[in-house]
Amino acid sequence: MRLSAAFIPTLKENPADASIVSHQLMIRAGLIRPLAAGMYTWLPLGLRVLNNIADHIRVVMGDIGGQEILIPTLQPDDLWAESGRLDSYGDEMLRLKDRHGRGMIYGPTAEEAMTDLFRKNVRSHKALPQLWYQIHWKFRDEIRPRFGVMRGREFLMKDGYSFDVSEDAAAETYNQIFGAYMRLFQRLGLRAMPVRADTGPIGGKLSHEFHVLADNGESGVFYDPAWHDVDTSALTLNDCAHLYAATDDLHDPKTWTGKPLVETKGIEVGHIFTFGTRYSDPMQAKVTLDDGTQAPVIMGSYGLGVGRLVGAMIEACHDDHGIIWPESVAPYRYALINIGMNDGACLETADRLYAKLGGREAVLYDDRDVGMGVKLKDADLIGLPTQIIVGPRDLKEGVVQIKDRKTGEKQMVGVDTLTPSFFQNSAQSPR
Amino acid sequence: MRLSAAFIPTLKENPADASIVSHQLMIRAGLIRPLAAGMYTWLPLGLRVLNNIADHIRVVMGDIGGQEILIPTLQPDDLWAESGRLDSYGDEMLRLKDRHGRGMIYGPTAEEAMTDLFRKNVRSHKALPQLWYQIHWKFRDEIRPRFGVMRGREFLMKDGYSFDVSEDAAAETYNQIFGAYMRLFQRLGLRAMPVRADTGPIGGKLSHEFHVLADNGESGVFYDPAWHDVDTSALTLNDCAHLYAATDDLHDPKTWTGKPLVETKGIEVGHIFTFGTRYSDPMQAKVTLDDGTQAPVIMGSYGLGVGRLVGAMIEACHDDHGIIWPESVAPYRYALINIGMNDGACLETADRLYAKLGGREAVLYDDRDVGMGVKLKDADLIGLPTQIIVGPRDLKEGVVQIKDRKTGEKQMVGVDTLTPSFFQNSAQSPR
Numbered sequence: 001m002r003l004s005a006a007f008i009p010t011l012k013e014n015p016a017d018a019s020i021v022s023h024q025l026m027i028r029a030g031l032i033r034p035l036a037a038g039m040y041t042w043l044p045l046g047l048r049v050l051n052n053i054a055d056h057i058r059v060v061m062g063d064i065g066g067q068e069i070l071i072p073t074l075q076p077d078d079l080w081a082e083s084g085r086l087d088s089y090g091d092e093m094l095r096l097k098d099r100h101g102r103g104m105i106y107g108p109t110a111e112e113a114m115t116d117l118f119r120k121n122v123r124s125h126k127a128l129p130q131l132w133y134q135i136h137w138k139f140r141d142e143i144r145p146r147f148g149v150m151r152g153r154e155f156l157m158k159d160g161y162s163f164d165v166s167e168d169a170a171a172e173t174y175n176q177i178f179g180a181y182m183r184l185f186q187r188l189g190l191r192a193m194p195v196r197a198d199t200g201p202i203g204g205k206l207s208h209e210f211h212v213l214a215d216n217g218e219s220g221v222f223y224d225p226a227w228h229d230v231d232t233s234a235l236t237l238n239d240c241a242h243l244y245a246a247t248d249d250l251h252d253p254k255t256w257t258g259k260p261l262v263e264t265k266g267i268e269v270g271h272i273f274t275f276g277t278r279y280s281d282p283m284q285a286k287v288t289l290d291d292g293t294q295a296p297v298i299m300g301s302y303g304l305g306v307g308r309l310v311g312a313m314i315e316a317c318h319d320d321h322g323i324i325w326p327e328s329v330a331p332y333r334y335a336l337i338n339i340g341m342n343d344g345a346c347l348e349t350a351d352r353l354y355a356k357l358g359g360r361e362a363v364l365y366d367d368r369d370v371g372m373g374v375k376l377k378d379a380d381l382i383g384l385p386t387q388i389i390v391g392p393r394d395l396k397e398g399v400v401q402i403k404d405r406k407t408g409e410k411q412m413v414g415v416d417t418l419t420p421s422f423f424q425n426s427a428q429s430p431r
Numbered sequence: 432m433r434l435s436a437a438f439i440p441t442l443k444e445n446p447a448d449a450s451i452v453s454h455q456l457m458i459r460a461g462l463i464r465p466l467a468a469g470m471y472t473w474l475p476l477g478l479r480v481l482n483n484i485a486d487h488i489r490v491v492m493g494d495i496g497g498q499e500i501l502i503p504t505l506q507p508d509d510l511w512a513e514s515g516r517l518d519s520y521g522d523e524m525l526r527l528k529d530r531h532g533r534g535m536i537y538g539p540t541a542e543e544a545m546t547d548l549f550r551k552n553v554r555s556h557k558a559l560p561q562l563w564y565q566i567h568w569k570f571r572d573e574i575r576p577r578f579g580v581m582r583g584r585e586f587l588m589k590d591g592y593s594f595d596v597s598e599d600a601a602a603e604t605y606n607q608i609f610g611a612y613m614r615l616f617q618r619l620g621l622r623a624m625p626v627r628a629d630t631g632p633i634g635g636k637l638s639h640e641f642h643v644l645a646d647n648g649e650s651g652v653f654y655d656p657a658w659h660d661v662d663t664s665a666l667t668l669n670d671c672a673h674l675y676a677a678t679d680d681l682h683d684p685k686t687w688t689g690k691p692l693v694e695t696k697g698i699e700v701g702h703i704f705t706f707g708t709r710y711s712d713p714m715q716a717k718v719t720l721d722d723g724t725q726a727p728v729i730m731g732s733y734g735l736g737v738g739r740l741v742g743a744m745i746e747a748c749h750d751d752h753g754i755i756w757p758e759s760v761a762p763y764r765y766a767l768i769n770i771g772m773n774d775g776a777c778l779e780t781a782d783r784l785y786a787k788l789g790g791r792e793a794v795l796y797d798d799r800d801v802g803m804g805v806k807l808k809d810a811d812l813i814g815l816p817t818q819i820i821v822g823p824r825d826l827k828e829g830v831v832q833i834k835d836r837k838t839g840e841k842q843m844v845g846v847d848t849l850t851p852s853f854f855q856n857s858a859q860s861p862r
Contacts (some may be wrong), residue, residue, distance in 0.1 A: 001498075001759075005496060006498065007498050007553075007558075007563065009552040009553075009560055010506065010600065018625050033548060033551070033552065034505070035502065035503050035506065035535075035544060035547075036505075036507040036509070036535075038502070039505065039546055040503070041501065041502045041503065041544070041816055042500060042501040043500050043502060044498040044499060044500055047500055047501050050501075059731055062791065062792075065436060067432075067438050068435065068475060068478055069438075069472060069473060069474050069475055069478055070473040070481075071466065071472045071476050072467070072470040072471070072472065072474065072568075072585045073504055073539070073568055073585065074467075074570065074585060075466065076465070076466070076467040091530045092530075094527065094530075095531065095766075097525035098525065098584075099522045099572045099574065101522075102467075106505070113466060113472070116466075117464060117472055120464070121438075121440040121464065122440075127438075130438055132438065137503075137504055137568070139505065141530045143530065151766075153529075154503045154504065154505060158659040167684040252849075360493065361701075380508055413809070
């Protein structure tokens with residue numbers, strides 16, 4: 001994309017109402033803009049990151065048999081009456097009436113709608129296991145939305161739901177989800193820690209939260225240093241069940257007598273749990289077994305904040321100059337910066353490199369008629385992995401400057417040797 | 432995807448409440464299920480089609496400089512008060528209040544939110560033209576939702592908005608959109624007709640509707656047969672401005688005295704129009720010109736029903752046995768059908784072909800323990816472009832049967848010659 005034509009409104013100053021660095025940088029780098037309290041418009045750059053993360057999620061969920069579906073954002077409230085949550089959910093649930101006066105809610109989650117879909121369409125235990133997920137917008141009417149997309153009201157969430165014939169089968173599904181989440185974080189270039197979580201009023205036997213480790217995370221996280229040696233690409237729950245990890249609401253360092261722990265901060269981005277027949281019992285979601293009897297289906301649900309992951313990634317990957325995107329989710333691979341806009345050779349070379357490196361899908365090409373300082377500052381702020389700086393002096397020697405955004409490492413490279421294969425892309429692409 | 436594990440609930444009978452063939456087939460082939468009146472859950476097969484169409488739209492919009500953004504589904508109602516539409520929109524607009532009593536609406540469209548985004552972030556005419564679009568869920572509280580996803584309440588729409596410095600520049604943008612729409616329909620394998628449309632109460636100078644031609648469309652369409660010779664891949668509005676086309680609300684065959692016309696039926700899938708300063712005037716969306724003065728930005732908007740396109744495509748592409756997907760949007764490329772589930776050679780061959788032809792992303796593999804009749808009927812119903820039938824008798828001669836879903840043509844092919852390149856895929860993939 002040519003920056004001269006792009007809608008990427010960068011700002012020099014931090015917005016007054018943004019108190020954490022990810023919120024500040026998402027506004028300043030032109031990823032989002034507020035529409036109302038806790039509700040954000042995703043601008044082109046931000047939406048590309050959001051979609052890249054969603055595509056990574058699709059891969060890891062597909063790998064374990066997950067099937068993507070999409071439930072309407074609005075749901076009839078009688079489903080919620082069936083489960084008992086219409087009364088118990090509280091003011092975070094947005095309630096409304098349609099023109100005929102029928103009660104609806106804006107789904108904060110979809111256990112009821114998924115259970116309803118199951119009971120109407122699945123009859124036999126032979127169809128199990130089923131694992132359905134959606135990546136869709138939810139609304140929770142937070143009384144004090146804050147931290148930008150980290151605690152917004154309308155937000156993008158991956159919510160998965162599993163249906164199994166037995167508690168054992170449900171535990172195996174849970175185990176697969178656990179591994180898929182850990183592989184996802186690895187693909188995203190994030191260090192994340194699973195911690196045992198309270199299953200809360202919803203009940204159920206198994207529950208974990210996943211926290212992205214970041215210096216200014218909201219929760220304290222304490223974990224066994226042996227976690228550092230775990231290979232998350234082949235991780236199962238059983239492999240790590242003996243390794244301690246807990247957040248500060250469950251861990252008290254003053255009374256801890258075990259081995260020394262790593263103490264850090266984390267941002268909760270996911271929460272998974274099994275809840276047995278909590279919904280299938282009241283909603284009569286049953287399967288027929290081989291002996292002809294019927295049994296309620298055993299369920300679990302698996303949440304992941306997609307928008308929240310964008311914020312968490314920025315908290316984990318930035319410096320004083322701006323964002324540092326991991327290659328796997330970067331909105332563009334290359335920042336191509338022409339600092340010789342009045343120089344014919346620079347223009348010609350930059351145009352040629354733009355096409356050669358993949359054009360509008362791979363390259364953000366700064367062809368704006370602004371000074372070099374502005375261009376270099378914006379490139380650091382936006383944080384694409386590789387900057388390619390085309391300038392008149394370098395070009396006389398047939399070279400351009402390459403800067404790695406993460407390490408700051410610079411090198412001069414002959415113009416003709418610059419091809420996509422020159423850049424050894426070690427990261428996994430979302431597709 | 433293995434059909435034995437997939438959630439694709441096909442039905443033998445037409446659902447009682449589905450009156451048109453696309454609605455019937457979308458339910459029967461397991462693409463959608465109703466959640467409430469005019470609100471549908473998209474199942475795995477349907478969602479894949481929907482996403483494929485969305486990706487084609489991204490390509491044609493990107494080709495003309497369109498930038499994708501995403502505005503929240505809910506919008507503060509004070510923006511709509513600014514434009515005057517809060518009062519005028521009527522009961523199709525869903526209105527609600529948040530927990531603090533602030534008025535919100537579920538966006539039926541986004542002119543106000545886009546104009547607000549523009550006025551807060553764009554200052555100079557040098558940033559123009561800008562063309563922003565989103566592919567997002569809208570809600571219109573139809574009093575009698577019907578025809579499945581063709582006239583639903585919560586529906587997926589591509590809505591684009593342009594910002595230009597002058598009426599001439601806006602007309603040029605309009606022309607580009609016009610061409611992009613025609614190229615989109617060509618990519619989707621659809622014959623669509625642009626007809627001049629009434630700009631309605633919204634005013635403005637230019638407006639066209641796009642109708643997908645289908646025998647049981649809702650509107651009568653009359654057009655000059657010279658349209659058949661138009662090359663839509665390079666079409667501009669000027670190239671076809673002299674060619675007559677109109678729907679039955681504007682055309683009266685009894686009073687027509689011009690050349691003989693083709694008379695057919697169509698389904699409206701898109702509507703585009705310019706509306707000048709209809710929103711930029713009341714909302715004070717201005718740009719600064721070179722002479723330092725300010726001028727209201729000139730706007731247009733460009734709608735396209737994405738879910739509606741799925742229905743229209745089925746209306747245009749089906750037979751008595753089911754759907755006939757064009758390759759460009761088919762949820763999977765191949766239906767691999769093993770009719771010898773008890774035969775070791777069949778199992779081994781089908782498993783091998785499944786992997787060879789692209790596995791879970793490209794192939795729907797019918798490995799269910801059901802009879803041949805059910806499998807072949809479901810394959811025709813679901814309508815993937817190519818069926819590959821693996822049976823014990825054929826396999827003894829080293830061949831499998833290939834059936835083209837569209838033509839019905841069958842051929843026997845040696846198992847070892849079956850590779851993805853064997854199938855000359857002439858259609859454009861969405862990516």
